Amino acid sequence: MPPKPYHHGDLRQALIDATEEILTERGMEGFSMREAARRAGVSPAAPAHHFGDARGLLTAVATGAFLDLQEALRAANAQGGESKPLHAQGRAYIDFGLANPARFDLMWRCEALNRGDPAYLAASAGAFSLLHEAVTGLPVRPEQLCDDNKPGIDVRAVSAWSLVHGFTTLARQGNVDPHMPGLIDGVLAALAV
Amino acid sequence: MPPKPYHHGDLRQALIDATEEILTERGMEGFSMREAARRAGVSPAAPAHHFGDARGLLTAVATGAFLDLQEALRAANAQGGESKPLHAQGRAYIDFGLANPARFDLMWRCEALNRGDPAYLAASAGAFSLLHEAVTGLPVRPEQLCDDNKPGIDVRAVSAWSLVHGFTTLARQGNVDPHMPGLIDGVLAALAV
DNA sequence: GTTAAATCTTAACACTGTTAAAATGCCACC
DNA sequence: GGTGGCATTTTAACAGTGTTAAGATTTAAC
The missing domain is CATH 1.10.357.10 (Tetracycline Repressor, domain 2)
Known part of the structure; x- marks a missing residue:
């Protein structure tokens, strides 16, 4: 079990989960693409591949x-x-x-x-x-x-x-x-x- | 009639007008504090004195x-x-x-x-x-x-x-x-x- | 086993809101 | 009429943002 594999596995779902977590915690104004990426443990540019943009x-x-x-x-x-x-x-x-x-x-x-x-x-x-x-x-x-x-x-x-x-x-x-x-x-x- | 006096005169109202202009032209996502300041012909930090923040x-x-x-x-x-x-x-x-x-x-x-x-x-x-x-x-x-x-x-x-x-x-x-x-x-x- | 595709990182760009410090002009007071 | 005080605005800077291009790494297909 490597602590941080290069590939996430299911980053798409992880980003969705992170976003819902942010929304319930801090509402819409607390959301940012980078914050979602952080919570998913991934670089700021990673989400673009799955969702294009915010x-x-x-x-x-x-x-x-x-x-x-x-x-x-x-x-x-x-x-x-x-x-x-x-x-x-x-x-x-x-x-x-x-x-x-x-x-x-x-x-x-x-x-x-x-x-x-x-x-x-x-x-x-x-x-x-x-x-x-x-x-x-x-x-x-x-x-x-x-x-x-x-x-x-x-x-x-x-x-x-x-x-x-x-x-x-x-x-x-x-x-x-x-x-x-x-x-x-x-x-x-x-x-x- | 100096082309650009240091003091605006009625910056507060000018910023409100500029914001309404932005909203009708480009909607809420086109709004930014700096854009409103630009349209009022004023520096980015000027609005803070009248409105505090965005x-x-x-x-x-x-x-x-x-x-x-x-x-x-x-x-x-x-x-x-x-x-x-x-x-x-x-x-x-x-x-x-x-x-x-x-x-x-x-x-x-x-x-x-x-x-x-x-x-x-x-x-x-x-x-x-x-x-x-x-x-x-x-x-x-x-x-x-x-x-x-x-x-x-x-x-x-x-x-x-x-x-x-x-x-x-x-x-x-x-x-x-x-x-x-x-x-x-x-x-x-x-x-x- | 080699090559292509998918996935992710690094680095950078232009933009944002906000703040602190300095500059400028207006106004009241003497 | 000068002079100081105050409101107003600018400059400069900081941290944070979305997005992009280039490269690195893994998976998967053949």
């Missing part, structure tokens, strides 16, 4: 976060969502944002991401599709989101998304206190469609 | 944006808000965000701002108070927002704020197309309380 690394982390959000929404659906799937998903969305503040921020920090990245687009569209399906019974196909006319996108799904997304970001930033008794329930009550 | 400058710009938002909400109230003040303000909120994308982003980029700044707090609380008053008929006093219990904050006002704020940010980031026919009207219809 946007590439952050985009990979954001993509992972969207996949985790999908999982949370699916779990909410499965666990208690038969009667009120929209409420269950709405609560899961808010919970996810409050439990993963730094990653949630990053998901929407779009000027720091490669917004054209296919994996990122697929992951974010998949999350919205789950919400859309809870409202309309129909998922959203990726090409619907690319088309400029956005045919078949349900207005109520966009409203529901806006509501829970807006509340989560406002709570995240301290503009609203999510611990206020009855507040989250009251907001979710506005989901009635 | 956060100070950005906080001043964000504060101005909140005051402009207040003005837009008041105008909506006055112009056609007697019958449906909440709808009028909701539409004005969305319009403001879409018409001032970079400034709107900055307003909520809270880790880049001095969140404790009194002027900033007052300006943002004032904007929320207008929305709150449209729902309940009562404004929000600043101390209500500081208190941990947040007494007297109306759940419906928070829901309304969440809805329009969420929609605006999602539209700003390209997750939703605000030009989709009927979409904004449909979202505003969810304001019914």
Whole structure:
């Protein structure tokens, strides 16, 4: 077991892990490419080979976060969502944002991401599709989101998304206190469609 | 008229103007303290005397944006808000965000701002108070927002704020197309309380 | 076993925010 | 009207950043 082999082994994943660690510890402003490289025990130039630039690394982390959000929404659906799937998903969305503040921020920090990245687009569209399906019974196909006319996108799904997304970001930033008794329930009550 | 007097005259405002120019031209990632100083025709260290650091400058710009938002909400109230003040303000909120994308982003980029700044707090609380008053008929006093219990904050006002704020940010980031026919009207219809 | 590809390091560049020290101009006070 | 004090700005420097080009090292393919 040599103490430091020249090749890392799985540097790509190590950099993603390091970035998530930095985000939870010090938030977005504590992140730097070099700090992630340091934590992975590697030179400043090493990440470039795997991610191109900083946007590439952050985009990979954001993509992972969207996949985790999908999982949370699916779990909410499965666990208690038969009667009120929209409420269950709405609560899961808010919970996810409050439990993963730094990653949630990053998901929407779009000027720091490669917004054209296919994996990122697929992951974010998949999350919205789950919400859309809870409202309309129909998922959203990726090409619907690319088309400029956005045919078949349900207005109520966009409203529901806006509501829970807006509340989560406002709570995240301290503009609203999510611990206020009855507040989250009251907001979710506005989901009635 | 000397071509370049040693003293600027009103450097503070010039830096704010330069920052807003940068934001509209190249967005948040194009901003730097030095670039703002360059555009104001001044050395890199000059801004420190007026704003302390970069956060100070950005906080001043964000504060101005909140005051402009207040003005837009008041105008909506006055112009056609007697019958449906909440709808009028909701539409004005969305319009403001879409018409001032970079400034709107900055307003909520809270880790880049001095969140404790009194002027900033007052300006943002004032904007929320207008929305709150449209729902309940009562404004929000600043101390209500500081208190941990947040007494007297109306759940419906928070829901309304969440809805329009969420929609605006999602539209700003390209997750939703605000030009989709009927979409904004449909979202505003969810304001019914 | 040799060669090609993938991976990582070193070194360097231009840029950033911030600070300390010095320079400059304005203004009040005598 | 001079003169000192103060606000303002500059110069110079430091540490840190993202990114690139060149070279070093390991793996893997043939």
